[in-house]
Amino acid sequence: MSDAKLPSHTEDFSEWYNQLVLRAELADYAPVRGCMIVRPYGWALWENIQQALDRRFKATGHVNAAFPLLIPKSFLEKEQAHVEGFSPELAVVTIGGGKELEEPLVIRPTSETIIGYAYAKWIKSYRDLPVLINQWNSVVRWELRTKMFLRTLEFFWQEGHTAHATYEEAAAETRQMLEVYTDFAVNEAAIPVIPGRKSDAERFAGADQTYSIEAMMGDGKALQAGTSHNLGQNFAKAFDIRYLDKRGELQYCWTTSWGLSTRFIGAIIMVHGDAQGLILPPRLAPFQVVVVPIFKTAEEKAIVMEAAQNLRTALVGAEVRVKLDEREGLTPGFKFNDWEMRGVPLRIEIGPKDVASRTVMLARRDQPGKAGKTAAQQDEIVTVVKALLVTIQQALYDRALAFRNANTHEPDDYEQFKSVVEKGFALSYWCGSSDCEAQIKEQTKATTRCVPLEQESREGVCIKCGQPAKEKVIFAKAY
RNA sequence: CGGGGCGUGGCUCAGCCUGGUAGAGCGCUCGGUUUGGGACCGAGAGGUCGGAGGUUCGAAUCCUCUCGCCCCGACCA
Incomplete structure (x- = not known):
């Protein structure tokens, strides 16, 4: 902050x-x-x-x-490929109780x-x-x-x-x-x-x-x-x-x-995540909803907090994970930004006007600003919130899928392949040879991510060497 | 391990070149005014400059060594 x-x-x-x-x-x-x-x-x-x-x-x-x-070091050595793969990255305990161990233990x-x-x-x-x-x-x-x-x-x-x-x-x-x-x-x-x-x-x-x-x-x-x-x-x-x-x-x-x-x-x-910070999917978010109370005077505070607590009680009763932001001395605007940064999917704003009209303002995290704001009746809060959480969950998936589709290409040749793989996935035929794989990695930094289980057809030519290939592979730079 | 950057109040950084014994903003504490999209004013607390050694009357500043962190590459969920 x-x-x-x-x-x-x-x-x-x-x-x-x-x-x-x-x-x-x-x-x-x-x-x-x-x-x-x-x-x-x-x-x-x-x-x-x-x-x-x-x-x-x-x-x-x-x-x-x-x-x-702790595992006896000798255990790691029993499987040939396993030991070769892991030995460079083992942490080994050699001393226990102040004495050198007879056999080192790996973590x-x-x-x-x-x-x-x-x-x-x-x-x-x-x-x-x-x-x-x-x-x-x-x-x-x-x-x-x-x-x-x-x-x-x-x-x-x-x-x-x-x-x-x-x-x-x-x-x-x-x-x-x-x-x-x-x-x-x-x-x-x-x-x-x-x-x-x-x-x-x-x-x-x-x-x-x-x-x-x-x-x-x-x-x-x-x-x-x-x-x-x-x-x-x-x-x-x-x-x-x-x-x-x-x-x-x-x-x-x-x-x-x-x-x-x-x-x-x-x-x-x-x-x-976006420019504002995290966006957590409702089904996994620690807080699915945050309630931000808004008030000026002590009288307003009393009525707003009571209404906010009632909202919380109703939502908790419906098994919604809800946080009531009772922090003092912070403006509502600050709290809005703070919880947006922390990715809470849905925000409820409640102030004196809302209390008077028995409404609240809802703000969707996946739609910044006014676009994501709607008013709702307090009586219907549980139904509305639950429906919105489902909507947000789906919207996040749809957006992620659209982004992936927009950045996934099937290049026609190796030149295209090289530019595609700069940012995104290339779905290309690969002959299966480790040589082609290694060369592609060296020339583009992209590696084979996986051979998708779902394959459209089963015939083509390798994007690198032009030899016959049976399967399409996802190539991309990877974390 | 190779290349690059950086270690100074909690955070971001200035000061270092041209040594004189430490500053700013943010945060924090207290008081007041504020509060519907990141409030403002005032008063405070808080560091001896990553560590060690050296040069010097004197080192955050110069020299040597060392530790750590971040970014880029080789290895990996």
């Missing part, structure tokens, strides 16, 4: 983002490089994300558990290994399968370059880990959870996403197949917003996760893992 204005999000998106995170009080910098303190407002948003996801996990048969933070960068260890102990028979466990925790990866929410040394997430009797079951689980993430992104966060398969280069260390949902941020760059891995039998073999099948034969399990992190908060900021 220091300077009046944020940096322009069209001119300096990065600085706009940094300042918004701090000023909206989502998070603050920690004393350790690359770490963040999630403040109550940011955590409330995360809790709503957690609830929306956890509901879906439970509905698909998963249960929650907790595995340890989990992800829990495939420790869970693999546990699953090997627990799974003996096909009757034990499937195992469908999720955990909410934080992990540490020693990233070189960090940014609030998008990439921090420690981040909060959920990681689901499942074990199955067959490849088909594991594949179905992987895809099911991708669908769960898609549903969550679209229906809770109002963020349109493209579910798809990752290229070999972009695949998770130790997975046979990685799927992701990809979203377009307000600057045209892509953000991987959730991932789901089919781990094949890689970890089953490394950790000896085996079961006896119906015929009495010993089989390796098929495992999966899937995760969505606090990075998603970054996505919400960058997809919906």
